[in-house]
Amino acid sequence: MKELLEKLTQAYSPSGSERSIREIIKAELANYETKTDALGNLIVEKKGNGKKIMFSAHMDEIGIMVTHIDKEGFLRFDFIGGVGAYNLPGERVRFANGTLGVISVEKLDKIGDLKRESLYIDIGAESREEAEKLVKVGDSAAFISPFIDLGNRVVSKAMDNRSACTVLVQLMKELPETDNHIVAVFSVQEEVGLRGATTAAFSVAPDYGMAIDVTATGDTPKGLTMEVGLGKGAAIKVKDRSIMVHPYVKEKLIELAEKNNIPYQMEVLEFGGTDAGAIHLSRSGVPSGVLSIPCRYVHSRSEMIDYRDLEAVLKLAKAFAGADLQ
Amino acid sequence: MFLKELSEASGISSREQEIRDLIREYVKPNVDEVFTDSLGNLYAVKGKDKVGPKVMLAAHMDEVGLMITNIEKNGLLRFSPVGGVDPRVLVSKPVAIGKNKVIGVIGAKAIHLQRPEERSQVLGYDDLYIDIGASDDEEAKKLVKTGDVVVFATKFQELGDLLLGKAFDDRAGCTALIELTKCEFACPVYFVFTVQEEVGLRGAGPASYRVAPDVALVLEGTTASDVGETDEANYSTTLGEGPAVTIMDRSVISHPGVVSMLFKLARENGIPLQMKRTITGGTDAGKISLSRGGVPTAVMAVPCRYIHSPVTVMNYNDLQHMVKLAEIFVQEIAQKGVELS
């Protein structure tokens, strides 16, 4: 699964431009018939007569979009999703056509003056004309950052949320025997407002929803006040800004983890949201939960997860897929 | 085109009666069916039973403005904004209140009476009143009532090579939509004039749920800041360079297939078309694209300077180009369908 994790995290696909990651996942699940909807969600189904469970892992990543090209060939840009300006100078980006660039910043009097408007991308072009041969206004780019393996801990860009995509691909490859009707949605545009999951949930009309996503941790020096930490198992979400997890789903996950000796921890997140936020409000309501992969440095180029947590999340996802639900 | 009439008509979000009645009269002769829904969205339908993709064209009727929230003892009126109105544009302006367009003014303390430091302080909604000339609340209540809506009292006029008026956002889009009802299309087309866009894209979602289109195009008036001290990087759009297509804003990522089709058709037909070069703001496309199982949607807009103020400025050619391109776009969809990739 580590190879798959590396392959998926390294793929290019900011929100709205999910084609390449979609093709990679489609190839991984070539045994299934897959469907792509109007927004670009990839929908993979295993039919059954039991409860219909929609698993959702978003496949988009944060990135940038070019808004202006100046006379000297420098690019100005805005953010796609929750990107912080403060740690961008020196970072590198890649466009869909392979064009590379580096981000830098205008001369500042104080470091506190750093804001999005003072940043630009240098793609090595010497003029607007030369730049426009490679990039045009409206093009998106993703950050680049190699995958590094630190043993149990692994680091890359886009662990949010390709680590969850890895789990969901693996889940569909190793589905347990069950009557449940399993629908895996690799959703688009989560980072700009849970959009793909909104339309997918309407089409799928599931009995239960289960998002798989990363969550923040409280185990770093003078970090957040929260209990979640790397290596402590699958995180079962209780709440974030998008959802109060349905008590039945939450208790079911705890019960399954304990029964199957899967390490788990409880998660209370005071910001952020996941696809479950959209799924549970679809039509006349869908009891939904979230399986979280603890992740340090979320939305940086060096998102860190613990591989053992990933395995725990996969086990718990399998158990839920095969569970007898009311 | 009816841009003047539409611009001068009143229609604050959720109080769109006057503008809706006007549009209804204009579109009626051109379409098969006209109806409204429980929110007040106006639908004009053409070729309902034709085969081919169902196209939804949408523009919002509502405009930003104010609502009277209290009549004070001294006859002055308290108000709150409906939609995004920067209070700094209100000072020293005439306004029209309610169905009868009672005229009032928003005044300010005379400069002679101010301490120097007051001049750099913003006059906010807690500081501003409308004066309709009533000497007390009793007299005021004969002319206006709490809940009445207030529009800018701006007359439509020429401004050099450009046009000046209020509410080009989105009466420019409404004008384009009315023009398009005159065209003949080979597929079913739903022209939807939506309500309450300015208070949170409220009308478009239910409308799209009702129509369930295969593809949608939103026609708008959008920000242009090609002026004064603005750095070229922040122009967003430029007047006179054709309508602007939104790639992404806070509400939507326009469908890439629809966007590339628009650019291809513009190129083939010699119609100027620009990209919107900021990602701020939101439009009905946000709700339409997410209704039911998802709808491929894009936004095309006439660049407008000084949007959401009493003096909006636009270029008429941009509007004409938008109408032409939208027409060609629907014809192409009717023939070739929607490319999803």
Next chain:
Amino acid sequence: MDLAQLLKDLSESSGVSGYENMPADIITKAWSELADEVRRDALGNVIAAKKGKGHGKLLLAAHIDEIGLMVKKIDERGFIRFATVGGFDFRTLVAQEVIVHGKKQLKGVIGAKPPHLQAPNEQKKAYPEDEFYIDVGLTADKVKELVRIGDMITIERKVQQLAGSRYAGKSFDDRACVVMLTACLSRLAEVNHNLDVYLVATVQEEVGTRGAAVAAYGVDPDLAIAVDVCHGEFPGVRADRGFSLGKGPVISMGPDTHPKILDKLKEIADEAKISYQLEASTSAGGTDAWSIQVARAGIACTLVSLPLRYMHTSVETLDLADIKEGGRLLAEFALKADRQFVEGLPCF
């Protein structure tokens, strides 16, 4: 139906957004005696149907959830750190008694630094939000045994009867309006009304009017009235934002108000001599009406409010007379609004 008792029972029950079982059970029991059918949907909304003459389907919504706190971390000495569910003014939390809903209910207090230990002028600043904690008087081991991350915490407050028909307590926002719906239902049980009425005690309003969105989709009504609290007048509140206690319900005028329902409500109130107040509110949103109006292909909707002082504190204050008048207004509406009126709603 003893409305004062129901108000007390609902107010003193615990039901933070997403965990509304306790008040939901109370209201299910109360409504079962009066309605044709009571059910719960997938998210826990309590939906009671009271059939009338079939002139149209009216949804009445008031939310039963309350704002609350949630355990986010238990420190090495057993103090509980918490997250909020819904909008709290932290200044109202200082030195409050709370209930931690762990394996069993634990009494707790939110601590406050004594004046003797404070730096000069410290009292001039509010406590920083990240310095709040709950003390349940147990060792860390014992706390961890009884309390899990994600457990709910509610403010403990008994209802206080003030002068006349005024009451103070927690969660009157919006359970007082659930009582108003019940007052309406009691009246409907005695008459043959025009509209089929669906009363919904909605969940998860305080975290984004979520329950109402799915309830409206599920019930699919022709028209709807959301009932929620508005601000009671109080020194320092602008005249157009604060309403009198005891002068009747407030009928709202704003973007989520259908003009024909507004006019009908006023007409019916005048006929039945029900006193009411009018609010022009452009800051729409924040009530169930906001979600209901845009469900499916759009629902004709309006908002009726109950004046309430000190909203989102544990001493919210109201007048029971307003609840009764509001119930009467809603019942009269269900009685008199007819098919012709309902069919006219989409005609602008």
